[in-house]
Amino acid sequence: MASNKQIAQSVIEALGGHENIQSVAHCATRLRVMVHDKDNVDVSSLEEVEKVKGAFYNSGQYQIIFGTGTVNNVYNEVVNLGVTGTSKSELKEDAKQQGNWFQRAIRTFGDVFVPIIPALVATGLFMGLRGLVLQEEILAWFGLTPESVPENFITLTQVLTDTAFIFLPALVAWSTFKVFGGNPTIGLVLGLMLVSPSLPNAWAVAGGDAEPMTFFGFIPVLGYQSSVLPAFIAGIVGAKLEKVVRKKVPEALDLVVTPFLVLLIMITLSLFAIGPVFHIVEQGIFEAMRFLLELPFGLSGLIIGFVNQIIVVTGVHHIFNFLEIQLLNNLGYNPFNPIITGAIAAQGGAALAVGLKTKGKKLRALSISSATSAFLGITEPAIFGVNLRYVRPFIMGLVGGGVSGFLASIMGLKATGMAITVLPGALLYLNGQLFGYFLINIVAVAVAFALTWMFGFNDNMLDKKE
Incomplete structure (x- = not known):
């Protein structure tokens, strides 16, 4: 059996040698390598290296699958052999320049939503558990019926299952600001403003129990509970605006003026332009998806x-x-x-x-x-x-x-x-x-x-x- 050092040496040779490797990083299971010329990579030899479970080119990187634990050891040996190591985030920055505009856009979309997914996974599990414990057969084991379940218990389950989606725009805006180089806290506050209880609740409006506020006779203004696209677009615009404002404002005033201007301008844009327009776009996407799923x-x-x-x-x-x-x-x-x-x-x-x-x-x-x-x-x-x-x-x-x-x-x-x-x-x-x-x-x-x-x-x- 080859040592990790021998495996690392074989990987470097298959990738075209030291001179063809721009940088290397790793995630939980894969070695991620940026190369200068992918035509110099011998993929067949790479796949034959011991402990390699597969190799493919994606997102501007060669991704070599080793599995958990093994990848850490091989990465260390690759770096010890003189290859420049880098962080996964730095590698992502290099990779963002690879691929066509559509691939780059989807990759950025993924960068925004991947950090949010664990919270939504937990929420989904809470929903499943609530569905389990509220089944009549399960309740009967404890001498209960659906009607006899305490109201306080129902409220507790709603806290677990509803919170992430109620404040989803805040999560999206936070992550978008972070990905696009803005201050994530400003993004978080902007997202919270989009679901402020002072605004008509989006679910209440959809159910006919509330009416949106109307400005200038034609612009509907309401909260964006559980909405995604308006917060995503607002996050992109807001992060870029923050960079511009920060360059213009004197350093002595930056702490006060920059967040004030960014939040003032962005909540105005979000409620009067970005929100109404992209909420319609979001609904269109949803209806198209629903049509496909209901074939x-x-x-x-x-x-x-x-x-x-x-x-x-x-x-x-x-x-x-x-x-x-x-x-x-x-x-x-x-x-x-x-x-x-x-x-x-x-x-x-x-x-x-x-x-x-x-x-x-x-x-x-x-x-x-x-x-x-x-x-x-x-x-x-x-x-x-x-x-x-x-x-x-x-x-x-x-x-x-x-x-x-x-x-x-x-x-x-x-x-x-x-x-x-x-x-x-x-x-x-x-x-x-x-x-x-x-x-x-x-x-x-x-x-x-x-x-x-x-x-x-x-x-x-x-x-x-x-």
Whole structure:
């Protein structure tokens, strides 16, 4: 077995040597490398390095999958061998200049929403737990009925499940200011202003229980509880405005004048221009998504389930975060999650079939570990390390995802949250949907596994690849 130092040396050579490596960093599972010329990278040799579970080029970086723990040790050896190390945030700044404008925009979108997702995941789990404990069968164990549940308990659960979405604009504005180089605290206050209790509540307005304030006879002004796009655009404009103001204001007055002007100008713009315009845009996006999800005869699940992992390969899948937040905001549930969870499980099923069918020891170990990762909701090792290398397993995984998505749509499954899938995702279906959730995942794995076993892989393909 090769040492981590030998592995690091092999990685450097496959990447084109020291002179071709601009900088290197790592995340929890992957070594992330910026190179001067990606044509000088020997991807086949890179994938053959011991302990490498896959390698792919995305977001302006070569991302080499090692897994938790191993990646830290290999990174240290790479740096010890003279390669310039850098932080992941600095690497992101370099990577932002890579790719076309659309890829860069989606990457920035992801940078804004990824820090928010843990709070929304927790909220989704709280929703699932509330659905579980308020089921009649569960309450009966304690001699209770839904009508006899104490009001104080219901209020406590609402604090857990509603807070993140009520103040979502504050979270979005905070994160956007941070990504675009502004003061995150100013962004946070701006977002809180958008949901001020002094403004007509957005949910009350939507329900007909309140009317928006009208200015100049045609501009509606209201709160933006659980809205995303107005806060996102306001955050971008506000962060850029802050930079401009800070350059113009004397340093002695900066502490007082800059936040005063930024908040005054931005809340005016947000309530009278950005908010009304982008709220309409946001509603349009939501209605388009809802139309797709409500296609009859399970077509929505079939289409989304099939193409989901193709979109993941392109690296623009962060847009799904926004769409899922929209669904949870407007509907109170997430029909997108059960569709994509089958797509993820299916790629794991395809990789598992490769692992159990091949006689190659290294491919078997890689495939089985990659399948395990997919069953925990992370498909990158399975896709880039196994399925895409041989193409057919990836296609069979797409078919499994389509079949599973079709079944999820027909059954009408609805998650209580977002961002976790397959085995961990079961926590979002505790409100009486657990059987259906496990069924669609089993179908996804079974279809992809069977198709890959029969038509998607044999060791002749391995020989050609080797």
